[in-house]
Amino acid sequence: MTEKELRLKTAEIEKISHLDYFNIAISVDCVIFGYDDKELKVLLIKSDLEEFAGLHSLLGDLIRPDEDLESASYRILRDRTGMDDLYLEQVHTFGSLDRHPSGRVITITYYSLIDIKHHKLKLSHNELNWHPVNEIKKMAFDHKLILDTCLARLQEQVMEHPVIFNLLPEKFSLRELQELYQAILGFELDRRNFRKKISIKDWLVDIDEMENDVPHRPGKLYKLKPEFRKKTARKKLV
């Protein structure tokens, strides 16, 4: 480093006091996907900020000094859905200077998959609701961008990894599964080709039961093979 560079560097360091580096808050935001009524949905809460009156936001919170990222995410999931042990996957970290009106907040985003019907949300006491992903146009903060990013990631993963089953009850028919794929991908699939493709993957077991609550010829029921029940698609490197 030349002397000139050194002087510049020193001035720069003095300008930015050490404490300022800690004047950034860190949050976690969770895109919680569910599936119901043949639609992909996401769990949102009414924003309590004036700037975003009438808009919805993702579920998130500041990270506490004594918890790591996954712990913070699971805390949010537990608080909002009452469920532990959900599928969770980190997607991206957003940190634009102006993304939060009240100061610098960097947020680490995750998506999570949950079987809506199988649990009881605590939907009563606040403005927490499931919203069809396709109908969401505007959100608080940069949350629409986060939602789009997470949906894109989900779409990428869904044909390669057996993650989609976290959105379904334990037993399901091939029709239900196909409808779910279509809801996520946003286009129709050919029924025969879809079945062939799924059968090649060898993810399912035929449990020798039939649907019994449908107003038409019932289909066979299947389960995901237990060895594919993972809580994240990410390879563990440690």
Next chain:
Amino acid sequence: MTEKELRLKTAEIEKISHLDYFNIAISVDCVIFGYDDKELKVLLIKSDLEEFAGLHSLLGDLIRPDEDLESASYRILRDRTGMDDLYLEQVHTFGSLDRHPSGRVITITYYSLIDIKHHKLKLSHNELNWHPVNEIKKMAFDHKLILDTCLARLQEQVMEHPVIFNLLPEKFSLRELQELYQAILGFELDRRNFRKKISIKDWLVDIDEMENDVPHRPGKLYKLKPEFRKKTARKKLV
């Protein structure tokens, strides 16, 4: 929320004072890949921490209050390589409580690709050097985990997206390209099948020139079609 839950929650909030939330530092770490001598390399610096004496670490720095994540990454790249306009891609954010010995630091990691030969590193004045990725066993902090995660991401992207060309000079032969793929993927490829696969992708133009510095029959030279020169593989959603 029951009264009991409410009391617990309140106690919890009191315990963790608001200011503590800002007692977390945020850094960016860059895995800067290069390619030379038929090996994939990564740019590392000797750790200046006593705890990690003799070990190397990635290039990173705390994020300044007035810069966003990409700006911080590009600042690091510019400081360390003298180059702007490099390929850069966010990979993952690491935030274990104990990942940094001197306090809580959450780090957002990126990988970057650079053509080693085409630029002059400021390698002189510090312990900054290229290291063959395969020979790195132990690193400071959790940097080996970060390196492995970034390498895995690079390996995933390399056959799907035209990113690898950021590691090569503008003009290259198919042999050079194949050797680079092999260095990244870690296994050999069949020459004829490789050429077929590349030609299907239609990424390259034959520029009607030949190699002239090889001690054997020279091969044709190719360029990446300009429409594929991107600085990130990530889809822009905004």
Next chain:
DNA sequence: AATTTAATGTGTCGTAAGTACATATTTATT
């Protein structure tokens, strides 16, 4: 100048997967 050496450049065949497409069967409903 002739020979040797080493890398370039190219094609086929078998297998696996992707796509388009139609009919018989089963159950609930009328």
Next chain:
DNA sequence: AATAAATATGTACTTACGACACATTAAATT
């Protein structure tokens, strides 16, 4: 008993993948 609606299934065509061999070209050697 007849109808309606969904399930279950197979074939032919095309496209991608993987294994594999030989003629050609230029440099290096003799």
